[in-house]
Amino acid sequence: xxxTSENTEKSIALSPCFASADPSITGSxxxxxxxxxxxxxxxxxxxxVALSQxxxxxxxxxxxLVFGITNTMLASSLKELEADGxxxxxxxxxxxxxxxxxxxxxxxxxxxxxxxxxDWGEExx
Numbered sequence: 001x002x003x004t005s006e007n008t009e010k011s012i013a014l015s016p017c018f019a020s021a022d023p024s025i026t027g028s029x030x031x032x033x034x035x036x037x038x039x040x041x042x043x044x045x046x047x048x049v050a051l052s053q054x055x056x057x058x059x060x061x062x063x064x065l066v067f068g069i070t071n072t073m074l075a076s077s078l079k080e081l082e083a084d085g086x087x088x089x090x091x092x093x094x095x096x097x098x099x100x101x102x103x104x105x106x107x108x109x110x111x112x113x114x115x116x117x118x119d120w121g122e123e124x125x
Contacts, residue, residue: 038084043069043077045114048103051087052111056100086110 039045043066050065051057057065063074078101081087086107092098103111
């Protein structure tokens with residue numbers, strides 16, 4: 001049986017993912033959980049990678065680049081990525097309205113990590 005001081009020292013050394021009151025790693029204090037909340041789902045990573053290929057893309061261009069995405073999923077995913085500070089939406093005062101999407105600096109900083117994940121997938125899956 002371990003002493004109370006040993007248990008305290010172990011919980012201090014653990015990241016918030018493991019040291020939270022919730023025994024799973026899905027606690028809100030976990031950075032991994034926050035990342036998955038921001039980029040999880042079927043389409044968000046693909047949208048981020050598509051946006052990394054150009055300075056700005058219009059809605060229709062994104063729809064063509066991300067095969068299989070529906071209008072509903074494209075619109076909701078872009079709104080969520082914008083709310084999380086990963087994508088910037090620029091609306092121009094023209095008729096018809098022109099809207100372009102681009103990566104923020106924060107979103108662009110995520111691309112090398114996603115490319116590493118892609119490389120891992122190519123090697124291991």
